Amino acid sequence: MTPVHPLPNRPLTVAVLGASGAVGQELLQLLQERNFPVSELRLLASARSAGQICQWNGQAIAVQEVSESSFQDVDLVLASAGGSVSRQWREAVVSAGAVMVDNSSAFRMDDDVPLVVPEVNPQAAAEHNGVIANPNCTTILLTLALAPLAAKRSMHRVVVSTYQSASGAGARAMEELKDLSRVVLDGGTPNSEVLPHSLAFNLFLHNSPLQSNSYCEEEMKMVHETRKIMGLPGLRFTATCVRVPVLRAHSEAVNVEFAEPFPVKEARELLAAAPGVELLEDPASNRFPMPTDVTGRDPVVVGRIRQDISEENALEFWLCGDQIRKGAALNAIQIAELLLPAA
Incomplete structure (x- = not known):
């Protein structure tokens, strides 16, 4: 299948849907940093955010309330305003001849929508019919580390526990964490309004809805999305997702079982050479990746790669990645870059 709406070979009219949010603001920064070929930038959001002024590339651009006419003559829509908003405007975007990332x-999980991590399955982007999906943040970070290992040995099972920062719940959750931390330090009682529980000096299991199998929605996203991206529909996979009192950047503890033993030295070399991955290991100082190592940075940083002492065919490792950047905005921009005509 060839793309129904490939991006044209000229500077593009780009719309950012959800421009006022944390990911939307990161998208604006990355469009400028990566010199994406933009001729016109439209900032779209709900009526509540309309009129806000954003600075981009030396311009002051007003946020507009999204409407049917917003997508006229638009080439690319970078959408980060939530599932209901994306569903509401999908037909208007595609009918206007634009591509929605x-x-x-x-x-x-739609069969006709590619789910893409450019370093892992870039070829899938060409299979779009006007919409390409950006995976969940934890899935993006994880598959960057799994892919180079799966390319060398058959992967049988993945067990992952995530430690997810406030940024995963948006800009308001980040502000609430800061505010409630001050309340606790001042001896007060924190009362959360954005999240169901206070994250200040606290953590809790991910608050997405529980499914019939007693896994939460966030955990099942990782299961289904990882299988789809990696082309491993039968991969045995289990996850536990936890919200932790970190402002920005997610962490994951990963256990991977293969069909045969996987030497740690070989795994370390593969991960060090993998695109989008950086290795950080200093056993002598007991120094391994932390959220502060990746905040505001592109790579997923991996470390503490070790043999699982309970299973000879399994490896353990730890990773950290910026949820707003590679876990959301950067991956979306990279998907769009795959659709640009070759230089």
Whole structure:
């Protein structure tokens, strides 16, 4: 299948849907940093955010309330306003001849929508029919580390525990963590309004809805999305997702079982050479990746790679990645870059 709406060979009219949010603001920064070929930038959001002024590339651009006419003559829509908003405007976007790169969960598991991590399955982007889905943040970070290992040995099972920062719940959750931390330090009682529980000096199991199998929605996103991206529909996979009192950047503890033993030295070399991955290991100082190592940075940083002492065919490792950047905005921009005509 060839793309129904490939991006044209000229500077593009780009719309950012959800421009006022944390990911939307990161998208604006990355469009400028990566010199994406933009001729016109439209900032779209709900009526509540309309009129806000954003600075981009030396311009002051007003946020507009999204409407049917917003997508006229638009080439690319970078959507990060939530699943219901993406579903509401999908037809208007595609009918206008634009390509939507969507950061919500609305279309990720649709058979006709590619789910893409450019370093892992770039070829899938060409299979789009007007919409390409950006995976969940934890899935993006994880598959960057799994892919180079799976390319060398058959992967049988993945067990992952995530430690997810406030940034995963948006800009308001980040502000609430800061505010409630001050309340606790001042001896007060924190009362959360954005999240169901206070994250200040606290953590809790991910608050997405529980499914019939007693896994939460966030955990099942990782299961289904990882299988789809890596082309491993039968991969045995289990996850536990936890919200932790970190402002920005997610961490994951990963256990991977293969069909045969996987030497640690070989795994370390593969991960060190993998695109989008950086190795950080200093056993002498007991120094391994931390959220502060990746905040505001592109790579997923991996470390503490070790043999699982309970299973000879399994490896353990730890990773950290910026949820707003590679876990959302950067991956979306990289998907769009795959659609640009070759230089």
